Amino acid sequence: MSMTHLKQFTGMMSRSLLGLSLWLVSGSVFAEYGLNFQKPVTSIGHRVLELHNLILLICVVIFIVVFGVMFYSIYAHRKSKGYKAAKFHDNAKLEVVWTVIPFAILVSMAIPSTATLIEMDDVSKSDLTVKITGYQWKWKYDYPDQDVSFFSTLATPRDQIENKTAKGKDYLLEVDNPVVLPVGKKVRFVVTANDVIHAWWVPALGVKKDAIPGFVNEMWARVDEPGIYRGQCAELCGKDHGYMPIVVQAVSQEEFDKWAALQKDKAAAAEASAGKTWSKDELMEKGKKVYASTCAACHGANGEGVGPFPKMTGSKIATGPVAGHLNIVMKGKTGTAMQAFAGQLNDADIAAVVTFERNSFGNKTGDVVQPSQVKAAR
Amino acid sequence: MATAHHDEHHPSGIMRWLTTTNHKDIGTLYLVFAFTMALVGGLMSLVIRSELWQPGLQVTDPHFFNQMATVHALVMIFGFVMPAFTGLANWMVPMMIGAPDMALPRLNNWSFWILPFAATLLMLSLFMPGGGPSGGWTIYPPLSVQGGIGTDFALLSIHMLGMSSILGSINIIATILNMRAPGMTLMKMPMFCWGWLITAFLLIASMPVLAGAVTMLITDRHFGTHFFDAAGGGDPVLFQHVFWFFGHPEVYILVLPAFGVFSQIIPTFARKPLFGYVSMVYATATIAFLSFIVWAHHMYTVGMPMGGELFFMYATMLIAVPTGVKIFNWVSTMWRGSMTFETPMLWAIGGVFIFAIGGFSGLMLAITPADFQYHDTYFVVAHFHYVIIGGSVFALFGAVTYWLPKWTGHMYNETLGKWHFWLTMIGFNLTFFPQHFLGLAGMPRRIPDYALQFTEFNQWSTVGAFLTIGAQLIFFYYAIQSMKGGVKATDKVWEGSEGLEWTLPSPPPYHSFTVAPKVK
Numbered sequence: 001m002s003m004t005h006l007k008q009f010t011g012m013m014s015r016s017l018l019g020l021s022l023w024l025v026s027g028s029v030f031a032e033y034g035l036n037f038q039k040p041v042t043s044i045g046h047r048v049l050e051l052h053n054l055i056l057l058i059c060v061v062i063f064i065v066v067f068g069v070m071f072y073s074i075y076a077h078r079k080s081k082g083y084k085a086a087k088f089h090d091n092a093k094l095e096v097v098w099t100v101i102p103f104a105i106l107v108s109m110a111i112p113s114t115a116t117l118i119e120m121d122d123v124s125k126s127d128l129t130v131k132i133t134g135y136q137w138k139w140k141y142d143y144p145d146q147d148v149s150f151f152s153t154l155a156t157p158r159d160q161i162e163n164k165t166a167k168g169k170d171y172l173l174e175v176d177n178p179v180v181l182p183v184g185k186k187v188r189f190v191v192t193a194n195d196v197i198h199a200w201w202v203p204a205l206g207v208k209k210d211a212i213p214g215f216v217n218e219m220w221a222r223v224d225e226p227g228i229y230r231g232q233c234a235e236l237c238g239k240d241h242g243y244m245p246i247v248v249q250a251v252s253q254e255e256f257d258k259w260a261a262l263q264k265d266k267a268a269a270a271e272a273s274a275g276k277t278w279s280k281d282e283l284m285e286k287g288k289k290v291y292a293s294t295c296a297a298c299h300g301a302n303g304e305g306v307g308p309f310p311k312m313t314g315s316k317i318a319t320g321p322v323a324g325h326l327n328i329v330m331k332g333k334t335g336t337a338m339q340a341f342a343g344q345l346n347d348a349d350i351a352a353v354v355t356f357e358r359n360s361f362g363n364k365t366g367d368v369v370q371p372s373q374v375k376a377a378r
Numbered sequence: 379m380a381t382a383h384h385d386e387h388h389p390s391g392i393m394r395w396l397t398t399t400n401h402k403d404i405g406t407l408y409l410v411f412a413f414t415m416a417l418v419g420g421l422m423s424l425v426i427r428s429e430l431w432q433p434g435l436q437v438t439d440p441h442f443f444n445q446m447a448t449v450h451a452l453v454m455i456f457g458f459v460m461p462a463f464t465g466l467a468n469w470m471v472p473m474m475i476g477a478p479d480m481a482l483p484r485l486n487n488w489s490f491w492i493l494p495f496a497a498t499l500l501m502l503s504l505f506m507p508g509g510g511p512s513g514g515w516t517i518y519p520p521l522s523v524q525g526g527i528g529t530d531f532a533l534l535s536i537h538m539l540g541m542s543s544i545l546g547s548i549n550i551i552a553t554i555l556n557m558r559a560p561g562m563t564l565m566k567m568p569m570f571c572w573g574w575l576i577t578a579f580l581l582i583a584s585m586p587v588l589a590g591a592v593t594m595l596i597t598d599r600h601f602g603t604h605f606f607d608a609a610g611g612g613d614p615v616l617f618q619h620v621f622w623f624f625g626h627p628e629v630y631i632l633v634l635p636a637f638g639v640f641s642q643i644i645p646t647f648a649r650k651p652l653f654g655y656v657s658m659v660y661a662t663a664t665i666a667f668l669s670f671i672v673w674a675h676h677m678y679t680v681g682m683p684m685g686g687e688l689f690f691m692y693a694t695m696l697i698a699v700p701t702g703v704k705i706f707n708w709v710s711t712m713w714r715g716s717m718t719f720e721t722p723m724l725w726a727i728g729g730v731f732i733f734a735i736g737g738f739s740g741l742m743l744a745i746t747p748a749d750f751q752y753h754d755t756y757f758v759v760a761h762f763h764y765v766i767i768g769g770s771v772f773a774l775f776g777a778v779t780y781w782l783p784k785w786t787g788h789m790y791n792e793t794l795g796k797w798h799f800w801l802t803m804i805g806f807n808l809t810f811f812p813q814h815f816l817g818l819a820g821m822p823r824r825i826p827d828y829a830l831q832f833t834e835f836n837q838w839s840t841v842g843a844f845l846t847i848g849a850q851l852i853f854f855y856y857a858i859q860s861m862k863g864g865v866k867a868t869d870k871v872w873e874g875s876e877g878l879e880w881t882l883p884s885p886p887p888y889h890s891f892t893v894a895p896k897v898k
């Protein structure tokens with residue numbers, strides 16, 4: 001490389017670096033436009049964002065240097081300018097240098113990465129455990145210490161998805177029951193799945209882990225600020241993979257305790273009501289809700305079936321014997337997306353939805369299934 | 379070079395193509411097949427991009443969307459890029475090493491003719507009850523065990539496509555090792571042949587592993603085994619390990635021949651020998667070796683022990699070193715050359731540029747803690763399209779424009795060639811660059827519908843996709859035009875071309891070198 005080339009080259013480089021630093025200064029502005037990570041709210045989230053920014057910076061600098069040289073060459077060394085080709089075709093020293101320098105840069109990237117990974121891996125000394133179970137297509141959360149357990153499903157109305165009504169602010173990122181976590185506490189997540197592989201991911205928390213049937217994964221997060229943080233299932237899990245969001249609500253310890261107590265009361269009330277005899281209207285009303293949240297995704301909002309999933313109208317099962325209908329709802333059908341709902345729904349829910357299916361979408365069996373029958377079938 | 383007198387002893391019409399054992403005929407068949415599949419896969423990508431034009435469901439339902447995403451990937455990888463490079467190898471390897479034909483011509487015929495049947499099977503899967511495969515091209519169980527008979531069609535098709543690649547690879551290895559002209563030592567061989575020799579070994583080592591995984595999946599689906607079913611004592615993560623043991627080398631199967639193409643084109647148009655030939659060969663071999671010990675970086679989130687995650691992180695980062703060597707060598711080849719920018723050179727430079735962006739995002743993805751954020755987002759989608767389109771597809775167009783005058787005997791329309799390049803370059807970046815931002819901001823991949831804050835970049839992406847696919851019509855136009863006629867090409871075609879293929883007439887005789895050429 002001749003002296004004049006070198007000068008031109010360094011001049012160009014310093015100009016590029018200036019541009020780069022401007023770009024980095026305005027990084028915080030970019031964040032609002034969704035060009036970079038969502039604002040992290042956990043210590044891990046901050047570490048990961050710093051790591052990401054560091055490796056991105058290194059990559060951008062190397063890219064600018066290498067392609068700066070290339071574009072300079074494209075500009076200067078062209079035949080149309082009468083440039084005569086040189087004859088050289090190797091240079092042992094140079095080749096050693098550009099093997100060793102990248103290696104050293106990699107080592108400098110590996111060190112902070114390793115430290116962050118070690119920190120993320122340490123799930124010990126947690127204050128609270130939350131068990132997360134992925135289902136097609138919803139999440140179940142268990143708080144073993146608080147004896148709280150519930151499902152969390154998409155709350156966005158079907159009409160918004162089908163473009164019949166205007167979409168809300170949190171379209172597809174809203175659920176019926178959010179995961180509630182106390183701020184400032186180390187929460188250990190235990191992640192698994194019931195059917196296929198899912199992945200639990202809340203970007204602001206900086207954590208993502210696969211939920212795998214038959215396996216248990218662990219991760220942890222300590223949320224620093226109260227607020228609502230939204231995420232989604234990240235691993236393709238079938239038809240409604242795009243429709244199983246995650247909403248985390250971080251609250252003070254006091255509010256968390258209140259919330260946990262309330263959940264327990266609700267569960268007890270549901271348990272108690274299951275024992276009584278329900279009227280057909282009550283069952284139909286409840287069944288309609290359960291159908292919409294649990295069955296409609298595959299069997300269609302109007303029982304018409306979706307793709308490979310069977311329709312309700314005139315179905316042999318929904319119009320045949322009650323015992324058979326209960327059996328498939330409760331035990332599922334192996335090798336298909338039809339799950340065993342006995343573990344997911346309580347007696348009243350199952351009784352209601354079976355009653356609803358047998359008396360809707362053109363089915364007129366007139367059957368009324370009581371929670372006690374479901375209990376007996378368990 | 380005299381045309382051999384027994385040239386005309388082959389059948390004509392359809393029988394010529396069905397029974398041909400000629401490397402050029404078979405190369406043409408591969409290329410025609412590959413570009414047809416590219417059109418099919420491209421249309422599927424337009425279905426995907428149309429659905430993603432705005433939030434809500436407009437064009438498809440989620441089940442069909444998943445089928446499109448799955449089959450698009452299978453078609454593009456197994457139907458387009460792999461056969462296209464095998465087609466190039468068929469055309470060029472014998473001509474570059476001074477051989478009359480491939481070493482195993484009948485095997486060659488068979489390895490091609492498996493492909494149309496495999497592709498038909500894959501396409502038919504979409505019309506089966508329950509639709510085609512919808513669990514992603516990675517066919518992870520237990521999800522892939524849920525699919526209907528369409529999934530079986532796809533699995534069988536993958537078996538056949540894999541078999542075809544293995545046979546093709548055996549032929550390429552046999553040709554390169556046995557048929558080189560006297561004096562053509564391995565270390566004098568053109569880089570394209572080196573790229574393919576190493577790729578062929580990668581294929582032979584990795585394809586049977588995929589076949590094993592697919593077979594286990596089939597027996598899990600139909601014969602009561604539980605290889606991947608935890609409830610029966612199996613392990614769903616085992617599938618991912620086996621799949622990616624194939625899947626990572628597969629990435630290099632797609633790009634090493636492309637690197638070879640860059641190493642042919644850049645010296646030609648820089649009018650200067652390839653910089654660091656020996657280090658190029660060693661870098662290629664090192665990449666190939668490393669590609670077998672990094673597979674689990676595709677699955678950091680499955681919950682591996684930390685030691686495993688660290689190992690795969692370090693090993694993956696190491697790939698940056700030989701990859702860097704290659705890029706530095708290409709830049710040094712251009713440095714102080716006497717460059718012109720005909721269409722093949724544009725594709726080569728554009729390809730190196732795009733591939734490098736994909737390489738850097740790959741390095742970012744290698745960093746385990748950061749990957750937890752990137753994994754399964756649009757950042758990954760952007761990354762592998764930068765690698766595969768920049769690395770492989772740009773190289774493919776570069777190769778086709780570079781050698782088309784040699785194949786047809788006619789120059790293609792340079793103006794149209796340049797339009798094709800620039801529209802593709804702009805369309806491609808418009809499609810995929812914003813996807814980096816989408817992924818970083820939190821948009822998962824493989825979803826038919828998305829939250830409102832992702833709308834704008836998705837619209838850029840959709841516009842880009844239509845522009846990119848539309849621009850390919852130009853390619854079909856000028857490629858066919860050059861087959862039909864046009865300005866006669868000289869034997870050398872390009873001012874700076876070096877190598878045996880340029881000593882043959884344009885178009886070359888039916889049996890390339892009937893008398894072994896002398897290599898200095």
Ligand SMILES: [Cu+2]
Pocket residue numbers: 134135137197198199233234235236237241244
């Ligand atoms: Cu999921």
